[in-house]
Amino acid sequence: MTAKKGNDSIVEVSKLSASYGGTLVLENVHFQVEPSLKIGILGPNGGGKTTLFRVLLGELAPLRGTVIVHGSCGYVPQTERSRLDYPVSALDVALMGTLTRIPWWRRPRRAERLQALDALGKVGMKELADEQFGELSGGQRQRVLIARALVQDAQLLLLDEPFSGLDSSSAKRLSLLLDQLAAEGRSILIATHDVEQARAWDLVLCLNRHQIAFGDPSKTLTRSVIQATYGGEIVAFSEGASEQAHLILPPHHHDTS
Ligand SMILES: Nc1ncnc2c1ncn2[C@@H]1O[C@H](COP(=O)(O)OP(=O)(O)OP(=O)(O)O)[C@@H](O)[C@H]1O
Ligand SMILES: [Mg+2]
Numbered sequence: 001m002t003a004k005k006g007n008d009s010i011v012e013v014s015k016l017s018a019s020y021g022g023t024l025v026l027e028n029v030h031f032q033v034e035p036s037l038k039i040g041i042l043g044p045n046g047g048g049k050t051t052l053f054r055v056l057l058g059e060l061a062p063l064r065g066t067v068i069v070h071g072s073c074g075y076v077p078q079t080e081r082s083r084l085d086y087p088v089s090a091l092d093v094a095l096m097g098t099l100t101r102i103p104w105w106r107r108p109r110r111a112e113r114l115q116a117l118d119a120l121g122k123v124g125m126k127e128l129a130d131e132q133f134g135e136l137s138g139g140q141r142q143r144v145l146i147a148r149a150l151v152q153d154a155q156l157l158l159l160d161e162p163f164s165g166l167d168s169s170s171a172k173r174l175s176l177l178l179d180q181l182a183a184e185g186r187s188i189l190i191a192t193h194d195v196e197q198a199r200a201w202d203l204v205l206c207l208n209r210h211q212i213a214f215g216d217p218s219k220t221l222t223r224s225v226i227q228a229t230y231g232g233e234i235v236a237f238s239e240g241a242s243e244q245a246h247l248i249l250p251p252h253h254h255d256t257s
Helices: 049-056 090-098 110-122 138-151 168-183 223-233
Strands: 011-019 024-033 038-042 064-069 073-076 156-160 187-192 203-207 211-215
Touching (some): 024 049, 024 064, 024 203, 024 211, 049 187, 073 138, 090 110, 090 138, 110 138, 138 156, 138 168
Parallel strands (some): 038 187
Antiparallel strands (some): 011 064
């Protein structure tokens, strides 16, 4: 990957609004992200988290405002169970990361396969390279998709609810991997419904169709910001919490469909 110096931003988003043709889904979103940071993207179902990723990926054009991404952007989508019967191996999925670099008429060669295997090794999935992607566990699939992004040499990683459905040891393993990738200079945007987890990251962006807040979690995640972010979805704050509100979301708050 290309080295980033000093405080150069990886992403700059300014006055962004976006829609799918009807009402605005994102309004006045503005933030910038430097290298080596983990940023939690918080918001209710339908709050615009995935839409923001689609805009950053260039799949959806902004209605207003500007989005600048320096370097390449790797996407790890929300789990889509419907596509899991497609017969590809973990290695095939990682190899897809090379497709943007090789001409459409050429198949991946040995060099690309080695690169894909290398990336699988980095996420601890080399031994399972030949397994069917659809037969892997949720945590293993997430890691294969991260390997695909590493093969693309993504400077910016967009992870859409990567912790949903993971057991605690897989979640811990994924967390360590994200720490390692951030330490290498990559920045990682992580859409999540877990407010408590996001407190441990470097920054949080709170979205509820417009930007509620952006900044250091310890200063940003106040009770009023969390209430504005989740609106009616919140069930409770823990006893005794004042400004450092400890949020408790309803069980089964979110499915991974
Ligand atoms: N392809 C689409 N066409 C039209 N509307 C869409 C499309 N995708 C999303 N939307 C709408 O945009 C809004 C934001 O959706 P988005 O998927 O960005 O939310 P989200 O924060 O990712 O939610 P979740 O937590 O459920 O994943 C929702 O009202 C949704 O119905
Ligand atoms: Mg989403």
